[in-house]
Amino acid sequence: MLGSKSGLQKHVNEVALNVKGVHCMIHRFALASKTLPRAxxxxxxxxxxxxxxxxxxxxxxxxxxxxxxxxxxxxxxxxxxxxxxxxxxxxxxxxxxxxxxxxxxxxxxxxxxxxxxxxxWEPHLAHLADIFEQLNWLNLRLQGKERNVFHHMYCSRAFLGKLQNWQRKVSAGNVAMFENISIVLDEIEEGHLLDPSLKNEIIQHLKSL
Structure with missing residues (x-):
């Protein structure tokens, strides 16, 4: 319906040459959220x-x-x-x-x-459950009535700020903002100790997002 070859974009460009078509921000967000480190x-x-x-x-x-x-x-x-x-x-x-x-x-x-x-892989699975819960929360905030580009940009920038803050906290060994992985670490005998390899994977994932 919105195609540049035969859809709405083509018909609009026939009368307004300077108009540009872009993918929906939610679509681009969904593609970005699929970024995962190999592990x-x-x-x-x-x-x-x-x-x-x-x-x-x-x-x-x-x-x-x-x-x-x-x-x-x-x-x-x-x-x-x-x-x-x-x-x-x-x-x-x-x-x-x-x-x-x-x-x-x-x-x-x-x-x-x-x-x-x-x-x-309980801690790894817990991290995936935590981060996808946050991504789903953002995704839902981008949908619905009366949503415009300003609202989308506000939500996206706020989430980027969260990601940067989470990187700093995880680097310091603090995962209190991630409920599931905190529960798993509480059950481990060492208590609250984040495995170095898992810490690096979480940081890499947050950076890629």
Missing amino acids: LYKILEAVVKCVNFVKAGDLNSHPFQNLCRGMDSEYETLLFYSKVRWLSTGDVVTRVFELQGELKLFLEMKGKDDLLSHLL
Whole structure:
């Protein structure tokens, strides 16, 4: 509808040569939010593989649902990942993080050692859940009625300021602004100590964003 070859942009340019067409800011934001360092991208791939295995058919999805129900879990199903839906990544990662105990147990019961080998990433998964939650929050703020370029620029600049502030805090070993990873570190015996390799990955991710 808005194409430069035969859509609205073409018809507008026929009468107003100086008019320029650009992609929606939300679309560009969505592309930028897909930027992930290689190590974190592997974690996301492992999450998607686990979700696809559980939801591949009734032989897996129903037993997993029964397992969650028997453990009185808050949720009983995982969510499918879809590249088309911009907000799905955060929803999928958050749900896996919330059901990681049930998911580990289910994969052990199924003898999926190949998938279990990727499940030693609680802090990494927690970071993904935290950062995608923030990205989804920004995405939703950019949508809706009475949203214009000034509102978009205000939200984007405010978020960039947050990213820079988070970089400084993570460099100092402070992750209090990330709820999920703080919970995970509290459960580790060393207590509140951020692994140096994970710290570098988080900083690299924030810089890339």
